Each structure stands twice: as structure tokens, then as C-alpha cells.
Amino acid sequence: MNTTHLTLDEKRTLDYLESVKTRLSQLQESIHFFLRSINPETTPGTVAWTELHSKFNVLIAKYLHLTNILNDPRIAFNPRNYTVFPFEPPANDQQVQNLSVLLRTKLFPELEQADEERIKEGTIPGLPALPPSPAPNRAVNPAGVNTPVGTADEKKQWNAYKLKVMMHDELCRKADGIFEQQRDMVHTKVRYESDDGDEEDD
DSSP, X not given: OOOTTSOHXXXXXXXXXXXXXXXXXXXHHHHHHHHHHTOTTTSOSOOOHHHHHHHHHHHHHHHHHHHHHHTOTTOOOOGGGGOOOOOSOOSSHHHHTSHHHHHTOOSOHHHHHHHHHHHHHTOSTTOXXXXXXXSTTTTTOGGGOSSOOSOHHHHHHHHHHHHHHHHHHHHHHHHHHHHXXXXXXXXXXXXXXXXXXXXXXX
16 A cells, blocks of 8 residues: 555554554454354364363453553544444435445434434534534435535534545445455355365265
């Protein structure tokens, strides 16, 4: 990845995200390994309690280390600032299959109302209070508004919200790709192990 155009803060943010990604991958591998070790289909026989305890301790240690990274107050970048809080239900069932739409939509009106009130009050960390809007969907559907109206501060706030939505969708797109890759890897492993088992039976 070409990082020559990035500022120093952006490079630090990128390094931070790479570190989190590495820790998440390690934690995922540890969880997968632990689940296999306690699964009688993949690990026949009795597993020693001391061995399970040791593997579980490794799992907990990696989880705590990742938690400490995310909660480190010395790190200016906070992943929570990239959260887009959902407001409205998806337009159709097909949109629900889209990860970015799924993560910023809700099907429970009472939850939507609670989050709408929190955003109006400005009590959600990383998300400023939105100005009153004449249209019901103005504060929840930035893609439907071509040009924000209001004061300069309101326009700036609105553009920041639209940027957050774009960043959220990009992160969702990448996460969706990772999920698909991991799912393909798991399916490949299952098919491979199943073929080996059939050969041994023969």
C-alpha cells in the first residue's frame, strides 16, 4: 500500500489499525484452535484438563492484550469515532444482505427513537449533536440530500456526518471481504478433512 501521500497522523493511524488487525487475526486463530481442541469430532479422545486450561489462558491473554490496545488513552485514534449510529429501517429485504446497510439500520422503532434523541442531545461519543431538520429523513439519510442548508457550522457538521457514513461503508466493505475469505477457508478445511476421513474409512 502506497502511504507517501499520508500525513504523519494518518500513518500512525494506519499502523495502529494494522496492529489491531494482527491481534484480531491471532485471536481468531486461537479461538478456532481452542474450539477444535474441545470438539470430539476433530479431537477424538479425552483432552487433559491442564492442556485445556493452558490453551484457555492463552486465549484470555490475547483478548486482554487486544482490549488494552483499543482502550489505550495515549492513542488519539478511537475506532468508536468511526461508528455510524443507525436510525431508519432498510428500504427492502435485499438491502439487509448488504453489510453496510445492515449495520446502520434498525428494525425496532423504540431503539431508533432512543438513538435519535441521543443524537439530538449530542450525548453519543464521537458524534456531534445534529441541527433540527425540516424533513424527517434529513438527519438520517445524507445520501438523499445533495446540498446541506443552514449556517456554515451546520454545513460543516453535515459534511462530517456524510464523511463518517462513507468511511463506515468502506470499512464494512473490507470487513465483508474478510468474512467471505475466512468462510471460504473454513469450508475448504471442512471439505479437506472430510475427504481424508472418507479415504481412511476405505
